[in-house]
Amino acid sequence: MSAENFITREIAEQIQSKVGTPCYVYSEAALRESAAQVLAFPNAFGLTARYAMKASPNSNILRLFASMGLHFDASSGYEVRRAIAAGIDPKRISLSTQELPEDFVSLVEAGITVNVCSLSQLKRFGIALPGSKVGLRFNPGLGSGGTQRTNVGGPASSFGIWHEHLEEVQELVEKCELDVFRIHSHIGSGSDPEVWIRVVSMNLDLVEAFPNVTHLNLGGGYKIGRIEGEKTTDLQVIGQKMKVEFEEFAARTGREIHLEVEPGTYLVANCTAILSRIQDETSTGEDGYKFLKLDSGMTDNTRPSMYGAQHPMWVLPADESERGEEDYIVVGHCCESGDILTPAPGDPEALSPRRLTEAKIGDYFVVGGAGAYCASMAAKNYNSFPESAEVLLREGGRIAVIRERQPLEQVWANEVAVL
Numbered sequence: 001m002s003a004e005n006f007i008t009r010e011i012a013e014q015i016q017s018k019v020g021t022p023c024y025v026y027s028e029a030a031l032r033e034s035a036a037q038v039l040a041f042p043n044a045f046g047l048t049a050r051y052a053m054k055a056s057p058n059s060n061i062l063r064l065f066a067s068m069g070l071h072f073d074a075s076s077g078y079e080v081r082r083a084i085a086a087g088i089d090p091k092r093i094s095l096s097t098q099e100l101p102e103d104f105v106s107l108v109e110a111g112i113t114v115n116v117c118s119l120s121q122l123k124r125f126g127i128a129l130p131g132s133k134v135g136l137r138f139n140p141g142l143g144s145g146g147t148q149r150t151n152v153g154g155p156a157s158s159f160g161i162w163h164e165h166l167e168e169v170q171e172l173v174e175k176c177e178l179d180v181f182r183i184h185s186h187i188g189s190g191s192d193p194e195v196w197i198r199v200v201s202m203n204l205d206l207v208e209a210f211p212n213v214t215h216l217n218l219g220g221g222y223k224i225g226r227i228e229g230e231k232t233t234d235l236q237v238i239g240q241k242m243k244v245e246f247e248e249f250a251a252r253t254g255r256e257i258h259l260e261v262e263p264g265t266y267l268v269a270n271c272t273a274i275l276s277r278i279q280d281e282t283s284t285g286e287d288g289y290k291f292l293k294l295d296s297g298m299t300d301n302t303r304p305s306m307y308g309a310q311h312p313m314w315v316l317p318a319d320e321s322e323r324g325e326e327d328y329i330v331v332g333h334c335c336e337s338g339d340i341l342t343p344a345p346g347d348p349e350a351l352s353p354r355r356l357t358e359a360k361i362g363d364y365f366v367v368g369g370a371g372a373y374c375a376s377m378a379a380k381n382y383n384s385f386p387e388s389a390e391v392l393l394r395e396g397g398r399i400a401v402i403r404e405r406q407p408l409e410q411v412w413a414n415e416v417a418v419l
């Protein structure tokens with residue numbers, strides 16, 4: 001489902017009068033639809049589908065997904081605490097983190113599982129919790145992501161234990177009598193299905209090296225098309241290919257391995273749009289550009305300025321007047337020349353005009369594909385803009401506020417006055 005289907009002018013007006021703009025608008029129907037797709041992932045010997053909550057961690061999303069049967073992947077101890085505070089059963093949470101949190105022992109005792117991501121983490125984990133169950137996140141030596149910044153496999157990536165460091169791993173595992181029950185890998189966001197399938201067999205080789213492993217977690221990274229021309233991974237097709245590999249592995253080794261998948265982007269990217277308004281327009285003359293200035297920007301979505309990411313966007317006229325079309329550069333409200341919503345694909349430095357409905361100051365403006373890594377990764381409070389409100393479009397058309405706009409005083413509330 002795309003945001004074009006769920007944000008009409010009428011809904012925009014209702015949101016405007018309820019919480020104002022900018023506002024993230026989540027569609028419950030779209031969230032349910034994508035969760036159902038992920039839960040139907042083909043598998044040979046059982047499936048745990050985890051939501052990589054870093055993509056969009058509002059507690060309502062977590063509870064909605066939990067009620068449908070999803071489990072969760074956290075990337076820090078804080079995310080684990082956030083999920084628990086949202087009411088998620090710790091037994092449904094796994095943690096793959098760059099730094100083991102200070103309180104990892106109590107988190108494990110509460111029921112979470114940990115995928116250790118480096119040899120030094122493994123050592124710390126083993127010393128603190130000898131005899132425990134543990135997952136191992138490996139860098140299988142191969143990565144694939146939409147851009148180099150979202151590729152987290154291969155020799156240029158620090159994520160996961162390098163796949164050739166098996167001897168050191170085995171030594172530590174034996175010394176601390178750890179029970180390695182899961183192999184984990186995540187090779188990047190927007191991964192190419194061909195690379196991925198190769199990674200499955202590389203991971204099964206790692207499974208073979210650990211006789212007690214019952215689970216293989218293949219991470220997230222499924223492609224989702226946000227704009228026309230961008231591909232979406234067919235979960236059924238890729239899942240069937242993986243299933244065959246798991247079945248062949250079982251036939252050869254007698255081991256029936258439980259599959260875990262943990263998408264973030266796929267589950268939420270197209271379920272949310274950012275509703276904002278056009279504040280201003282300006283141009284740089286005949287040979288220059290026409291700019292539309294929004295009341296939102298990198299404070300709500302840094303992806304275009306970080307990765308040259310492409311988002312669908314459109315003008316939602318505030319009146320019924322006849323409109324033509326124009327080529328616009330759309331910019332955010334920050335005093336920062338990088339706050340641009342229409343960069344060239346993959347190149348945040350270059351401007352790429354977008355053909356849009358002719359716009360007027362005061363029109364609504366919608367940025368789609370904004371469910372993953374937008375609210376969670378925004379340049380919050382830059383220029384002292386308060387964090388935006390969030391609403392959930394419930395089935396039946398009700399608009400529920402799921403996060404109030406941040407009160408301005410909270411922007412500086414934790415400062416300590418010493419002068």
Ligand code: LLP
Binds near residue numbers: 052263
């Ligand atoms: N599992 C692990 C261990 C991860 O590190 C990630 C994402 C995922 C699962 C989910 O990956 P996804 O399905 O969302 O691709 N900020 C970037 C994406 C960074 C993802 C970091 N890890 C973006 O805006 O595309």
